[in-house]
Each structure stands twice: as C-alpha cells, then as structure tokens.
Amino acid sequence: MNSLQAKTPGQLVREAMEAKGWGERDLAFAIGTAPGPINQILHDRRSISLAMARALGAALDRPAEEFARAQAEYDVQRADGPDPLVSSRSRILSRYPLREMVKRGWIDPDHRPGTLEEQVCQFFGVRSLDEVPHLNHSAKKTDYSDIPPAQLAWLFRVRQIALEMHPPTYSEAKLRDAVEAFKDMRGDPESVRRVPRFLNEAGVRYVVSEGLPSALIDGVCFWLDPKAPVIGMSIRFDRIDNFWFVLRHECAHVLHGHGKDQAILDEDIEANSMSPTSEEERVANTDAAEFCVPSEQMRSFYLRKNPYFSESDVIAFSKRMSVHPGLAVGQLQRMAKRYDLLRKHLVRIRSHLAGSMMMDGWGDVVPVGR
Known part of the structure; x- marks a missing residue:
C-alpha cells in the first residue's frame, strides 16, 4: 500500500x-x-x-x-453534501442578473410561494430550468438565442405585467387615431399623462419597466395573440425627445404588424436610428422621426442654420411645428453630432407619466400573479 x-x-x-x-x-x-x-x-x-x-x-x-x-x-x-439547489442557482446566476431581478421584486422567494428556482421557471413560463432560455446548453436554436439574457429577462417582465392587463380588443383604427391625438401632445410635457389611456382604449397593452443595468434596451413590441399587441418601454433616457421617438417607433411596429412571430427588441434606438438593422426598423425609424418633427422641414432648418443654431431660432421653429423645443433639439443633436446643444430643452417626462399609470421600477414594483 x-x-x-x-x-x-x-x-x-x-x-x-x-x-x-x-x-x-x-x-x-x-x-x-x-x-x-x-x-x-x-x-x-x-x-x-x-x-x-x-x-x-x-x-x-x-x-x-x-x-x-x-x-x-x-x-x-x-462533509455534508451541499443543498442540491446550489448548482441550479449557480446556473441561473451565471447567465441572468438574478440578484438584480430579486432586488427589483420580479422574483421574491421571501414573500411568494415556491423556491427561487421555481419562481424563475414561473417567470419564464416554463416547467424546469432546462427549458429556461440560455440555460439549456444544447445546440438547438431557440426563438431567443440572439437576445442577451439581461434583455430577455426585461422582455419577460414586460410580458408578465402585460398578461395582467385587460384592455378592449385591439383596434388598428383607434391606434391610428391615438397617434394623431399624440401630435397635439408634443408641445406640453405634462400631456404624456394621457398616453396610457389612449393606448388602452386602442387595445394596446402599454408597459413601462425600468431596464436592467447595461441592457441598453429602449423598447419592445410583441403580441400575446393576434389581437393583443404589447408595447414596452424602459425610459432609459428620461427626455421628452427620446420618449416620443421610442413611443412612436413602437406604435409603428404595431401598426405595421411587426413582432407577431417574434418580439422586436429595440436596443439603443438613438444610436441605431441612422443605420437601421432591418426593413422593419427602417420603417419604424422613419415614422418616428416624421412624427417628432416632419423630416423635410427639419432638414431645411438644419441646412439653413448649420452650424449656428441659436436658441431663439430653435424655439421659433418648434412653435411653427407645434412641438416642444426638445423634440427639435434632439433631432439637431443627432444630425450635427453635437450632444451638448441646447440640452436644457430636453426636459424630463417620467414623473408626468407616473401620474397616470403604475410603472415598474425606480423603487416601485407592479404586483403580478398574487
């Protein structure tokens, strides 16, 4: 021996x-x-x-x-063997921002039935961890293979909240009417309070959920069924120009029937607006830009005033276009690549929106499945 x-x-x-x-x-x-x-x-x-x-x-x-x-x-x-759930928790944590999801209240093992692992399965709507996207290491490609885990977790949170909503049946005509009504709201930041009601009356489930750190997600469009579209927004940039651009962008996806087969996640919309990644994104970007400030007038103003954009000129132009100056400033910043230009007009709108709907995040949790 x-x-x-x-x-x-x-x-x-x-x-x-x-x-x-x-x-x-x-x-x-x-x-x-x-x-x-x-x-x-x-x-x-x-x-x-x-x-x-x-x-x-x-x-x-x-x-x-x-x-x-x-x-x-x-x-x-x-030594005593470890809790058999240690390895499963490790699997989840290695792919998803699990601690942040718990912190946000999306998963709450202390106050909801089921273990943390069971709640994760419930969150993703599956029966076992092997079915959770990104946790199955097989070569089989899924619908979510190309979506980063943090963005996918946010998407499923939006879906979870949307399932709790019960608006009337979707009406394309009413959504088009809502988009027309939105034009009259572009000049006053407080008017965004009316957005959730218009979308609900059109049969669109509208969810605002704070994004997860580093996810860079702005919005999403998907359908729970052929008559139940969902628009999700993160309000990653709390600015009037970004709000209206992203909202109109997602409305365009719904109106054009995009996202019925697979959710369309819009990541870093501002950076990608000049170079769309698909025909769907090109269409949505065009509609959104045209909504914020008509493109022909915007381009004409830019060419006439570049490189000197005085505040008085921008305010006068915005008044003619019946929009808040922040919408014109946002377009000018991107066109001129001058992101310090008249920043004071990029006013915040999230607090106004919070007065008319329950938003998920920023210290609040939308109750679901309780």
Missing part, C-alpha cells in the same frame, strides 16, 4: 510509521507529544492540523503537504 492508496489520514500516518518500524509511542516520542493524540489521529478521530502535518513530515521523512492534503480530502469527503 502506498500513499496514493491511503483512504484516510490515519491510514497514511500508520503506513509511514510501519515503514520506519515504529509504534504509536515511538511517533509520539519523536514528535514530543503524548500517545493519546497520536492514537486519535491513527483512528481518524482527530484531524491533522497544519502544525501537526509539519511535525509528522519531519518525524516520518515525508512531505508535510502529503498529510495536510490527505486530511483536507478526507474532510471534504465527510
């Missing part, structure tokens, strides 16, 4: 003693301790400390690490 075959620290020590022809008392004498502790070590009733490992190594002419390693391996083998 060699040291590699020793099953316990005691067996390893006994083997080394026998190789020297020693008994327990001999080893105890060599080390300078009583026979009792040595007897306990030999019967694995006493652990080998690091100091004892060095003493044994010196007395028995063996590397001290050999005894220390044998003890460590033996302790691991005897």
Whole structure:
C-alpha cells in the first residue's frame, strides 16, 4: 500500500510509521507529544492540523503537504453534501442578473410561494430550468438565442405585467387615431399623462419597466395573440425627445404588424436610428422621426442654420411645428453630432407619466400573479 492508496489520514500516518518500524509511542516520542493524540489521529478521530502535518513530515521523512492534503480530502469527503439547489442557482446566476431581478421584486422567494428556482421557471413560463432560455446548453436554436439574457429577462417582465392587463380588443383604427391625438401632445410635457389611456382604449397593452443595468434596451413590441399587441418601454433616457421617438417607433411596429412571430427588441434606438438593422426598423425609424418633427422641414432648418443654431431660432421653429423645443433639439443633436446643444430643452417626462399609470421600477414594483 502506498500513499496514493491511503483512504484516510490515519491510514497514511500508520503506513509511514510501519515503514520506519515504529509504534504509536515511538511517533509520539519523536514528535514530543503524548500517545493519546497520536492514537486519535491513527483512528481518524482527530484531524491533522497544519502544525501537526509539519511535525509528522519531519518525524516520518515525508512531505508535510502529503498529510495536510490527505486530511483536507478526507474532510471534504465527510462533509455534508451541499443543498442540491446550489448548482441550479449557480446556473441561473451565471447567465441572468438574478440578484438584480430579486432586488427589483420580479422574483421574491421571501414573500411568494415556491423556491427561487421555481419562481424563475414561473417567470419564464416554463416547467424546469432546462427549458429556461440560455440555460439549456444544447445546440438547438431557440426563438431567443440572439437576445442577451439581461434583455430577455426585461422582455419577460414586460410580458408578465402585460398578461395582467385587460384592455378592449385591439383596434388598428383607434391606434391610428391615438397617434394623431399624440401630435397635439408634443408641445406640453405634462400631456404624456394621457398616453396610457389612449393606448388602452386602442387595445394596446402599454408597459413601462425600468431596464436592467447595461441592457441598453429602449423598447419592445410583441403580441400575446393576434389581437393583443404589447408595447414596452424602459425610459432609459428620461427626455421628452427620446420618449416620443421610442413611443412612436413602437406604435409603428404595431401598426405595421411587426413582432407577431417574434418580439422586436429595440436596443439603443438613438444610436441605431441612422443605420437601421432591418426593413422593419427602417420603417419604424422613419415614422418616428416624421412624427417628432416632419423630416423635410427639419432638414431645411438644419441646412439653413448649420452650424449656428441659436436658441431663439430653435424655439421659433418648434412653435411653427407645434412641438416642444426638445423634440427639435434632439433631432439637431443627432444630425450635427453635437450632444451638448441646447440640452436644457430636453426636459424630463417620467414623473408626468407616473401620474397616470403604475410603472415598474425606480423603487416601485407592479404586483403580478398574487
């Protein structure tokens, strides 16, 4: 029997003693301790400390690490097994911002029935963790394969909230009427309070949920069924120009029937508005830009005034277009790539919107499934 075959620290020590022809008392004498502790070590009733490992190594002419390693391996083998859910929680955490999802109240194992793992499955609408997108490492491509996990978690949160809503049946005509009505709201930031009501009356489920850190998500359009469109927004940039551009962009997706087969997630819309990634995005960008400030007039103003855009000129132009100056400023900043231009007109609107709907995030949690 060699040291590699020793099953316990005691067996390893006994083997080394026998190789020297020693008994327990001999080893105890060599080390300078009583026979009792040595007897306990030999019967694995006493652990080998690091100091004892060095003493044994010196007395028995063996590397001290050999005894220390044998003890460590033996302790691991005897230790109670971990909670079987540890590995599943690790799987989730390795792909999804799980702690942030718990912090946001999307998953709440302390106040909702079911374990954390069961709640994750419920959140994604599946029966087991193997069915959660991005947790199944098989080669099979899913509908969500190209969506980063943090964005996908946000999408499913929007879906979770949308399922709790019960607006009337979707009407394309009413949504078009709502978009026309929105034009009269572009000049007054407080008017965004009316947006949720118009969308609800058109049969559109409108969800505002704060995005997860680094997700860069602005909006989403998808359908729960052929008569139940959903518009989700993160209000990642709390600015009047971004709000109307993203809202009109998502309305365009709904009106054109986009997103029925697979959700359309709009990431970093402002950065991508000049170079759309698909025909659907090109159409939605065009409709949104035309809504914020008619493109022909915007281009004409830009060419006449570039590179000197005075505040008085911008305000006068915005008044003629019947829009808030922030909408014109937002367009000018992108066209001129001057993001410091007249920033004070990019007023915030989230607080106005919060007065007419429950928003998920920013310290609030929309209750679902309770």
